[in-house]
Amino acid sequence: MTMSIVTRNDLSSGRAEFYTDEFRTVLETHMVWLRQHSTTSAITVEPHISYMYENDFNGLMNHYNVPRDLHWLNMRINELYSPLDYRQTMLTIKLVDPDNIAQLYNRYCTGYKNS
Numbered sequence: 581m582t583m584s585i586v587t588r589n590d591l592s593s594g595r596a597e598f599y600t601d602e603f604r605t606v607l608e609t610h611m612v613w614l615r616q617h618s619t620t621s622a623i624t625v626e627p628h629i630s631y632m633y634e635n636d637f638n639g640l641m642n643h644y645n646v647p648r649d650l651h652w653l654n655m656r657i658n659e660l661y662s663p664l665d666y667r668q669t670m671l672t673i674k675l676v677d678p679d680n681i682a683q684l685y686n687r688y689c690t691g692y693k694n695s
Contacts, residue, residue, distance in 0.1 A: 599649075606688050607653060607681070615657050619677035630668040637666035640673070650676060 607614070614620060623644060633640040637660060641651045651663075657674050660666060 599652075603685065603688055604652075606684060608656070610684055611656060614653075614676055614680060615674060617677065617680055619680060620657065621675045621677070623673050623675060625671050625673055627668070627671065630671055633666060634668040635664045635666060637663035639663075640666060646675065647678075650678065650681075653681065 625640070629640070629643065633643060637655050637658075638648075638651050641648075641654060646654060653676050654674070655661075655663060655665075657676050658670070
């Protein structure tokens with residue numbers, strides 16, 4: 581059986597296997613790595629935008645056109661547990677690099693899941 585390599589485009593297609601509890605556990609164990617990775621970017625949120633989206637992290641992500649599939653992970657790398665946790669004082673938001681998620685998923689499929 582051959583396994584295909586997962587790419588950034590696969591992530592944005594909303595494939596269900598990226599969002600299983602098992603893979604989310606893998607993501608949680610790599611959270612520090614994701615937060616500190618050199619390709620993790622950051623956006624500066626204008627104060628009036630942060631005020632508008634207080635307690636609505638998903639709305640903030642939509643405002644900045646972040647793919648819906650990445651909202652949960654971006655919430656977690658910003659040390660939030662619920663979209664309601666977003667506060668207007670959070671003026672810098674980290675954004676995960678989808679290529680890093682694809683890399684972790686490929687490792688998960690070849691190492692963790694099949695062992």
